[in-house]
Amino acid sequence: MQPWSIEWKGRLVEHVFMSEVLKGNPLHDPYERPLWVYLPPGYDDDPARRYPAIYMIQGFTGQLDMWRNRTAFRKNFPEMVDELFTKQETPPCIVVWVDCWTSYGGSQFLDSPAVGRYHTYLCDEVVPWVDLHYRTLASREHRGIAGKSSGGYGAMITPMLRPDLWGGFATHAGDALFEMCYLPMFPASVRALREHYDGSYEKFWQVFRSRVPLTRESDFNLLNDWGMAACYSAEKDGTVKLPYDTTTGELIPEIWERWLQWDPVRMVPRYAKALRSMKAIYIDAGRHDQFYLDLGAEAFRQALELIGVRDVFFELFEGTHSSIEYRYPLSLRYLAERLAP
Structure with missing residues (x-):
């Protein structure tokens, strides 16, 4: 494999999104943000077909171009996405990468008077824009969100807060069990x-x-x-x-x-109805995670079980918090299968 180039079967479209709600944010961070949209093979062949959409969000200090970072002898994640859908063993999806970086390192995908309205930006600006400009299946039953670390945190709490928009999520070592x-x-x-x-x-x-x-x-x-x-x-x-x-x-x-109050484990009882409505929940973490997020993953799973949510993918794998991007296609496939029509 030549690590510097691949032959894409789908295509990655790069936008600059102008946010109204991030204008004048407290940190004076940019309100024009990169937004990537991956279209699977065949998207251009059938103008009547619509697709589930899965949104990818990043961990603390993450910015969008980091998705192109490459670990030795591995594809980067956008390349893995193209490989996954090229095999045609997974229901095709539109994949959206959203940038929520701040000059403090991140937003936790919440609205904060110290950082800005990043929850509103994601849910009320980006999602409707993608639905308007691309052939998504524009309903919660066909929309998911996924991320790692703080991105995994955002993937857990965003569907709790907005179950009207999200029908499934995947969290890789998401921040949980804060103690x-x-x-x-x-x-x-x-x-x-x-x-x-x-x-x-x-x-x-x-x-x-x-x-x-x-x-x-x-x-x-x-x-x-x-x-x-x-x-x-x-x-x-x-x-x-x-x-x-x-x-x-x-x-x-x-x-x-x-x-x-913002710990996903403690949020579960308060948002039990929203969580019971999810079509797909994927949880994993490395057994040797440096930040003990394997313990948070298990605590979150147990909290879900206590409210009656047992149809969950859960795995603690051999690994740490680092270099686990090879896990992302696993959750993407799981979400695609559960959110497909």
């Missing part, structure tokens, strides 16, 4: 602030923006804590509230509780 995936990072963040930034997030951001970012391993912890707080516990005026004391690491219970 396992986030809480262990807090002490390391407090030490990093003390050792490198005079105990101040203001100093961290000043240094971060004045040099090549993420030069220290601990910088990712600091970026992640702040980015999550901006999504889960910002005040109405956009002030970011951290769930711990930056000197001692002591939890601030009322702010931590605001985070827990």
Whole structure:
């Protein structure tokens, strides 16, 4: 295989999407965003045929062009998508890649006064635009969403919040069971602030923006804590509230509780009706995930079982949080089979 070129059987169309709801966002991030739409082989041959649509969203710090990143001796994900549908063993789908990057690293696909209205952008701008411009089967029964890590988080919570739009989802190591995936990072963040930034997030951001970012391993912890707080516990005026004391690491219970309200595991009982209506739920994670998201995956599965949702694909595979893009075609095929007419 020549890693720098393939012969596409379908086609990937690249757009620049102008969002109205992201104009004037608190971080002054771009409101013109890249949007990719993959059309499967045969799309142009039958102008009457319509297709399910599956939306792909990215993890924290992800931006759209990263989908083209290549691991040694492997195809990148858009190439894997084309290979999957070229084999004609999977019901053909339209695949949509959405960019929700922010200068804090991500949006968690929520509306936040500190970050912007990324949930509204995804659900009320991008989805209707795709349905208008492409031959989708424009109903929830034929629309799914998938992602990894924070993208997996978005894939879990978006259909809970908007079951009128989404009929299935796939989460690869999605952020869940927050005391396992986030809480262990807090002490390391407090030490990093003390050792490198005079105990101040203001100093961290000043240094971060004045040099090549993420030069220290601990910088990712600091970026992640702040980015999550901006999504889960910002005040109405956009002030970011951290769930711990930056000197001692002591939890601030009322702010931590605001985070827990957005934990997918804890959201399941509140959104039981929406989850019971899903046509497809796919959950997986590596058994040795560095952020213990295998534990979150199991906790999410158990929460679903408690509300009576048992028709779920679930697997803990041998692997970590890294280099698991080979899993994406598995979930894409699962969603395609469940969401096809």
